[in-house]
Amino acid sequence: MRKNDISRSKGKGVVVLLAIMTLLPLNIFAQKNQESAFNRDTLISAAKKLMTEARYCALITLDKSGNPQVRTMDPFSPEEDMVIWLGTNSESRKVKEIDNDSRVSLYYEAPDASGYVVLKGRASLVNDPQQKHIHWKPEWENFYSAQKSEYLLIKVVPDRLEIIDYRHGIVSKSKKWTVPYVDF
Numbered sequence: 358m359r360k361n362d363i364s365r366s367k368g369k370g371v372v373v374l375l376a377i378m379t380l381l382p383l384n385i386f387a388q389k390n391q392e393s394a395f396n397r398d399t400l401i402s403a404a405k406k407l408m409t410e411a412r413y414c415a416l417i418t419l420d421k422s423g424n425p426q427v428r429t430m431d432p433f434s435p436e437e438d439m440v441i442w443l444g445t446n447s448e449s450r451k452v453k454e455i456d457n458d459s460r461v462s463l464y465y466e467a468p469d470a471s472g473y474v475v476l477k478g479r480a481s482l483v484n485d486p487q488q489k490h491i492h493w494k495p496e497w498e499n500f501y502s503a504q505k506s507e508y509l510l511i512k513v514v515p516d517r518l519e520i521i522d523y524r525h526g527i528v529s530k531s532k533k534w535t536v537p538y539v540d541f
Contacts, residue, residue: 358408366415394526395537401439403527404474404520404539409434411465411474416443416511417463418454418480426454432463433492439541442492443477446501447509455480461513472522476515478541483510498533 378500408414411510416430428451433442441463455461461475483489492510519536520527529535 377537379456380525397539398536399519400520400527400539403522404406404439404476404518405435407467407472407474407520407522408432408465410468412468413465415464416449416451416461417464419458420454423458426450430463431494431497439476439518440489441513442488442512443510443513444492444494444497444501446507448507451511452509453484455482455511463513467522467524471524472520473528475519475536477517477519478513478515480511480513483512485510517541 373466389411402482414429414432415427418426420426420512429447435441459481461478461480463474463478465474465476467473488510489508493508497508517538519538521529521536526539529537
């Protein structure tokens, strides 16, 4: 190889190296941009849709020993701020567990098993007649013969929402399978 050929090939190498160095930040930006595609509004909107489609959820409370207790619930649709309302019997075990420890989780699974939502937060018991009237389902009539005395509301205010929704491409982007989430 002649001296001029070597200089030209080094020059081409420098050009290639500069091109790679120029494109590298764009590639890093694209990766960051892809991860930020899960913005708060996107995650909350997808979660609301999945939660509404699911119809039922699992309410997880903690008993006096700190053991999780799970039961199926028929929740109301999420409110704008993701607060969830549930109805229960005032004498139920879950009422005593919430009185003892207000930390709860709600688990919703998509009907087609294409994803799930976990809502972690604090539950409070609400016995307000106006709220009980607003949060009532006629199909519950058989469960609460004495609606005024037996029926009690559980209000769950979220601390964190986690979601996987394969239909909308909301999946973990990390090797650790970190679930996309929103803190409230």
